Every structure is written in structure tokens, then in C-alpha cells.
Amino acid sequence: MPLPMGQHCDGRGGACAASRHIRSTVFWCLDAAPMLAHRPFVKMNGLGNEILVLDLRHEPEDVPAAAARALARPGVLPFDQAMVLYPPRRADTAAFVRILNSDGSESGACGNGTRCIAAYEAGRIGERHVLFESAAGLLDCVMQPDGQVTVDMGAPRLGWDAIPLARPVADTSAVQIEGFASLGPASMVSMGNPHAVFFVPDANAVDVEALGATLEHHPLFPERANISFAQVLSPDHILLHVWERGAGRTRACGTAACATGVSTARTGRTGRKVRVTLPGGDLVIDWRASDGHVLMTGPVALEFTGTLTSDMITEAA
Numbered sequence: 001m002p003l004p005m006g007q008h009c010d011g012r013g014g015a016c017a018a019s020r021h022i023r024s025t026v027f028w029c030l031d032a033a034p035m036l037a038h039r040p041f042v043k044m045n046g047l048g049n050e051i052l053v054l055d056l057r058h059e060p061e062d063v064p065a066a067a068a069r070a071l072a073r074p075g076v077l078p079f080d081q082a083m084v085l086y087p088p089r090r091a092d093t094a095a096f097v098r099i100l101n102s103d104g105s106e107s108g109a110c111g112n113g114t115r116c117i118a119a120y121e122a123g124r125i126g127e128r129h130v131l132f133e134s135a136a137g138l139l140d141c142v143m144q145p146d147g148q149v150t151v152d153m154g155a156p157r158l159g160w161d162a163i164p165l166a167r168p169v170a171d172t173s174a175v176q177i178e179g180f181a182s183l184g185p186a187s188m189v190s191m192g193n194p195h196a197v198f199f200v201p202d203a204n205a206v207d208v209e210a211l212g213a214t215l216e217h218h219p220l221f222p223e224r225a226n227i228s229f230a231q232v233l234s235p236d237h238i239l240l241h242v243w244e245r246g247a248g249r250t251r252a253c254g255t256a257a258c259a260t261g262v263s264t265a266r267t268g269r270t271g272r273k274v275r276v277t278l279p280g281g282d283l284v285i286d287w288r289a290s291d292g293h294v295l296m297t298g299p300v301a302l303e304f305t306g307t308l309t310s311d312m313i314t315e316a317a
């Protein structure tokens with residue numbers, strides 16, 4: 001039975017207002033992740049970026065890379081990122097969040113996933129404002145009246161060693177990458193995770209899979225990198241395609257949109273507030289002048305909820 005898509009969490013009451021409308025039962029093998037048996041999950045997406053929310057605050061459990069890979073397999077619970085919630089380390093936060101890519105690697109940041117957990121938690125506690133902590137720092141999230149979520153993604157890090165790059169680079173806004181001269185220089189940004197942004201005349205014409213898969217592993221990036229291809233459409237509008245580190249091509253990447261907005265503003269291609277159009281839809285990115293923080297605003301959607309068991313996953317809504 002197909003699962004309903006595109007139901008928006010509005011952050012008012014209940015786990016997510018849309019969840020009561022979801023009815024289905026699905027069975028998936030969980031042989032490679034037995035430590036997660038009986039744990040509830042929420043499957044969401046941010047602009048089609050597939051997000052699995054695992055709330056382990058009551059009974060914390062490590063999620064090894066192999067377990068993440070097993071869950072993300074086609075036919076199990078395919079996701080781009082798993083947002084795993086652990087008990088807060090600071091009293092003013094709702095949770096400490098670990099972010100796992102579908103290949104089992106860990107990331108310091110995930111913009112679309114952060115909007116998803118913000119909507120999940122805001123709905124659960126009936127608040128419009130939620131603060132999380134991740135490896136990259138604090139994530140201040142606000143539910144907007146129209147159901148969109150704004151996340152303060154913090155300040156970008158622009159130094160070569162913070163991104164990180166393998167060698168010192170004086171100007172990280174225009175770095176020529178060996179073997180890729182035809183693409184022109186890329187702008188490097190850390191949003192808590194490493195990004196390289198290429199400016200291209202026609203983003204739809206780029207072979208994102210071929211270039212992304214190679215560039216992700218280029219020796220210039222000791223921690224690999226997310227690879228973006230940006231076409232500036234106007235001083236406040238960008239078209240963007242992204243190859244994500246650890247997940248491949250995705251329909252949207254929030255931190256890539258942030259890194260792109262910073263890059264286009266930093267190089268004078270746009271102003272500090274831009275609309276970024278991705279295959280999954282639009283994000284608004286505002287690189288705030290007053291404190292240098294990047295604000296990302298966009299939608300989230302609840303797909304379905306369920307419970308993991310040792311040999312099956314059953315829908316629980």
C-alpha cells in the first residue's frame with residue numbers, strides 16, 4: 001500500500017498533526033540492526049531530502065555505521081540522513097543530535113534534517129521554538145505560522161583548515177581544483193560540514209553524479225566534501241544541484257543551500273538573502289549581517305511513523 005506523502009507538520013499539538021491520517025502496515029527485515037529493535041521512528045523529508053528520525057532519548061543506544069547502512073538499504077527504510085536524538089547535554093536544549101549519512105558516515109550538520117526534528121519536537125511539546133545541540137554547535141529553530149521552519153545554522157567557517165582542505169589556501173572563495181580546471185574555481189565553506197560550490201552557466205546541464213562522485217573524494221578534501229553546482233539566476237535567486245557526501249545525489253541539501261548563499265554573497269554574485277531552488281523545492285537563505293549567522297527557512301513533510309522490531313517494522317500511527 002503506498003504511503004501518503006507531503007503531509008506538513010504545523011508544530012501545533014500532537015506528535016505531528018498529520019500523523020493521525022496515516023494508515024498502513026509495512027514489514028522490513030532488520031537483521032543487521034538488532035540493537036534498534038522496538039524503537040519508534042518517524043520518516044520525514046525536507047524538500048525531498050529523505051530523513052529518518054530516531055528518538056533515542058529515553059533509552060540511548062549507539063547506532064553503528066553498519067546499522068545505519070542496513071536501515072538505509074532499498075526495501076528497508078531508505079534515507080539520506082538519520083537524525084538520532086540523544087539526551088541533552090545542556091539544560092537549555094531539547095536533545096543532542098547525531099547525524100548519520102546513508103553510507104554510515106557521520107556529519108556535523110544537516111539543514112533539512114534539522115528542520116524535520118524541529119517540527120517533530122515542536123509538535124511533540126506544543127512549542128514553536130526548539131533548541132538542539134549537534135557536533136557543530138547549537139541549532140536554534142523556530143516554527144513559522146505558515147508551517148515552514150527557520151533554523152539558525154550558525155556562522156559559516158571560511159578558513160582552509162576549518163573546512164577542512166588538505167593544504168593552505170589564502171582565498172577559499174575561489175579555489176582551482178586540480179584535474180577540474182574546466183569547471184572554474186570553487187568556493188569552499190564549512191557549515192559544520194565541508195562544501196565546495198562551483199558556479200556554472202547551466203546547472204541543469206551538469207553531470208552531477210559523475211562529477212560529484214569523483215570530487216567528493218578528491219585529495220583536496222581530507223574529510224570528503226559535499227559538491228554543489230550553482231547557477232545564479234538573479235541577484236536573489238539561485239538554481240542548485242547537489243551531490244552529498246555519504247548520500248549521493250539528493251533532491252535538496254540545506255547546508256549546501258547555506259554554503260551557496262554565503263558563497264554567492266561573498267563573491268558579489270548576489271545579495272545576502274537569496275531564494276535557492278533545488279530539485280525538491282525552494283529554501284530561503286539569509287546570511288544575517290548583524291552577527292554573520294546563516295538563517296535557513298523551508299518546509300518539512302511527515303511521511304509515516306513506525307516501530308522497528310527485530311524482524312519487522314510496523315506502522316504505528
Ligand SMILES: N[C@@H](CCC[C@H](N)C(=O)O)C(=O)O
Binds near residue numbers: 106107113194
Ligand atoms: N542533507 C543535508 C546534509 C547532510 C550531511 C552531508 N551529507 C555531509 O555528510 O556533510 C542537509 O540538508 O544539509
